[in-house]
Amino acid sequence: MSTGRVIAQVDCNAFYCSCEAVFEPRLWTMPLVVLSNNDGVVIALNTAAKALGIKRGESFFKVSRLIKTAGLQVRSSNYALYGDMSARVMATLKTLSPTVEIYSIDEAFLCLSAIPEASRTEYARHICATVRQFMGIPLSLGIAKTKTLAKAANYFAKQYPQLDGVLDLTGSAQQQEFLQALPVSSVWGIGPRWGQVLADEGVDNALKLRDLSDFWVRKRLGVVGLRTVLELRGMSCLPLEQCPRPRKSVCVSRSFGRPVQQLTELKEAVATFTAKAATKLRREHLATGALTVFVRSSKFKENFFSASANCRLLTASNYTPTLLKHSLALVDKLWRKDVKFAKAGILLTRLTDENTLQLNLFGKWDLSDDRPTKLMRAIDKSNLFYQQGRLRFAAEGMQRGWQTRAQYRSNRWTTCWEELPVVRV
DNA sequence: TCTGGGGTCCTAGGACCC
DNA sequence: TCTGGGGTCCTAGGACCC
Known part of the structure; x- marks a missing residue:
């Protein structure tokens, strides 16, 4: 189990806020x-916003008054920007450590076993400084023998300014105190x-959790909870994973900008989500074998109304028209004229590699016909170059009055020709 | 007026098989 | 009197993550 590895957990401070600030200092x-x-x-806030008492997850309408009263700055989420910045940060991290597990858009685990203990903190600071210099994004870094302990170390690296963004908990005499x-x-x-189950038991800090009996933890928190406890004791149960595991589902869903009460609108929305999900499949060379549409x-x-419907495909596919045919049929099943729909989505499961499709005995096949593949490739290429959604299916609609609000979106500074930063006019 | 989205894993229970 | 046991697969729901 224990590998004797030294793991660093890196995360970008208030990542979405930092991305915005890089282009608007x-x-x-x-x-x-x-x-x-x-x-x-x-969903993200910087230190100054935290000082105003705002919490992550709070409804915007509850804090919007602070725009006027406290000069609060607001941005709608801009995933084109964050995704691109993330890719740049991860690419830089890969030049600084032989093993990088990309854990989320703003987090990674690195292996620092090869760095001598004496210079580990210094090297960690070098990592932070490099990313700061190249991308403008501030990082913090926690070091320990397991992922869970590295996360804990990072918690304090962020908390205490005197640590300068880095805490090495490996063999730290103060591990207990932390x-x-x-x-x-x-x-x-x-x-x-x-957290509540543990609080009820009088367990309010990580040390008490670490020292609970295996039996109790296994019974109340299952094997997942037990792994967490073992990791706190320094036994590594969650290895560094260098290759991302194959994805098992793709989901695209959105809340509507206003209630939807027309079948045509609901269909437009679900068609749009379907096309988006299909694009994602093709980008990762996957095909879906089952499709669920949900509305609420x-x-x-x-x-409150919530419903879903699903169907299996005879043969897995990532061809947008095929998926549209199925998803729109499911919308017909779910439609209620007395419901004000606020959200819909599509979930694709039973994913397989597009190159190893299991054909069906009863399907009709013309494997020599590569026109569907070529058509999708042409559409994807064009949308990648110009802009996602510029070339789309008629079913996705033109007016699209149901579209999600994004009143405060910044420019897609790095991924959209029309929105590149202008240095000099 | 307004309340997110996209994932993973585990578990329990039912259907079904021999 | 007495009605098995072990296994798999699937699904829904619940927990967690960012």
Whole structure:
């Protein structure tokens, strides 16, 4: 189990906010929040915004008054920008460590086993400084023998300015004190639900969690919880994964900018999500074998309605027209004329490699016909060059009054020709 | 007026098989 | 009187992550 490895967990500080500030430097010193899709809730906030008492997950309409009263800056989420910045940060990290596991858009685990202990902190600071210099993005870095402990170290690296963004917990004499200071619900793997279960048991910090009996943990928190506890004890249960595991599902869903009460509109929306999901499949050379469409009304209104319908494909596919045919048929099944739809989405499962399709005995095949593949390739190429969605299927609609709100979106500074930064006019 | 989206893994329970 | 046991596969729901 234990590999004797030294693991560093890197994450970008307030990543979405930092991405915005790189291209608009005045934002570094102003309170800034980035909103979720549909400008619904706060999903990222910088230190100055935290100082105003704003919390992650808070509804935007509850904090919007701060725009006027406290100079709060607001941006709609701009995933084209964040995704591209993330790719650049990860590429840089890969030049600084032989093993990099990209964990999320703003986090990675690195292997630092080869760095002598004495110079480890210095090297970690070099990593932070390099990314800061190349991308303008500030990082913090926690080092330990397991992923869970590295996450804990990073918690403090962020917390205490005197650490300068780096904490090495490996063999630290103060490991106990740090774990004692770490609230149990801030332990990686302990969410709100288990946090409450533990609190009820009087377990309020990571040290107490670490010292619980295996039996109790296994019974109440399952094998997942037990892994977390073992990791806190320094036993590595979650290895560094160098190759990303194959994806098992693709989901595209959105809340609507306003309630949808027309079947044609709901179909346009689901067609748009389907086309987007199909593009994603093709980009990763996957095909889907099953398709679920789900719809719901607002969670916050009376007569909450939620439903889903699914179907299996005879043969897996990533051809947009085929997927559209199925998803639109499912919308017909789910349609209710008395419901104000607030959100819809599509989930693709049973994914397989597009090059190793299992054909069906009862299907009709003309394997020599490569026109569908060529058509999709041409559309994808064009959309990649110009802009996603510029070339689309008629089913996706023209007016699209249901579209998600994004009132405060910044430019796609790095991925869109029309929106590149202008240095001099 | 307004309340996110995209993932993973585990578990329990039912259907089905021999 | 007495009604098995072990296994797999699938799905839905619940927990977690960012």
